[in-house]
């Protein structure tokens with residue numbers, strides 16, 4: 001069952017160029033979906049369209065199996081969101097902030113202490129939100145979004161501006177929400193390293209196009225396909241000459257030689273050739289591309 005599906009979502013601002021082209025997102029119920037892309041890729045625009053904050057121009061959006069356009073109110077009741085800067089009242093405490101929104105959402109008052117505990121702000125008492133750290137403000141904003149007990153929570157770069165501790169706390173909070181409350185999460189980020197510890201699924205957007213979508217494991221399996229070999233030699237110039245003469249795709253970079261993946265037998269043969277040519281071999285090691293390199297490769301290809 002899908003919580004969210006977009007079909008050929010495209011968008012263009014009046015200033016001209018297409019900022020989104022045929023975005024087909026599929027977010028399964030219960031997933032933690034990381035929506036990843038460099039700055040300006042189109043993440044916020046996509047999320048704003050999904051939430052009806054921008055007028056849809058092309059394509060369709062389906063949430064919980066229902067067309068967004070025809071079921072807007074019903075759908076938005078089931079979705080919580082935090083897009084861009086947190087909107088909390090600085091002169092009010094966490095509890096008072098929540099009380100304001102509880103009236104707007106018309107949800108039970110019992111939700112207030114519950115979400116406060118959930119985001120770890122249960123003991124902030126009368127302290128005003130203006131005195132909160134950025135991480136606390138961010139968690140309070142999430143508490144506001146959680147008040148109506150949404151099935152789907154959409155967060156735009158929730159760790160922006162947080163220190164490493166704040167990032168860890170946020171990650172733990174989101175995992176807990178997903179695990180204990182079954183909340184489906186759609187979380188955007190421009191940092192793979194930050195999101196890979198959180199998500200089950202990933203969509204990678206670049207220049208308005210979705211260039212990868214699948215499970216984190218599917219992305220990781222690309223690691224196996226992108227192995228390369230690093231060679232450290234005493235005389236890298238001589239080693240390069242020998243390898244190129246041998247028609248190998250060797251590349252000299254950062255003080256070492258980079259070669260495409262090869263079998264153990266091929267590695268041994270290369271080693272023999274180098275040594276018998278009088279070139280000292282310090283190291284030959286296979287390197288698995290980390291996820292960050294896969295991301296960069298995807299974005300650059």
Ligand SMILES: Nc1ncnc2c1ncn2[C@@H]1O[C@H](COP(=O)(O)OP(=O)(O)OP(=O)(O)O)[C@@H](O)[C@H]1O
Pocket residue numbers: 013014015019037038039040041042043044045046190
């Ligand atoms: N209101 C607007 N008018 C014109 N262009 C816009 C508007 N909002 C966004 N854009 C442009 O659309 C493109 C996508 O922006 P968007 O904010 O969706 O990217 P993003 O992936 O969320 O990036 P960031 O992480 O920097 O916010 C950018 O080129 C941006 O300059």
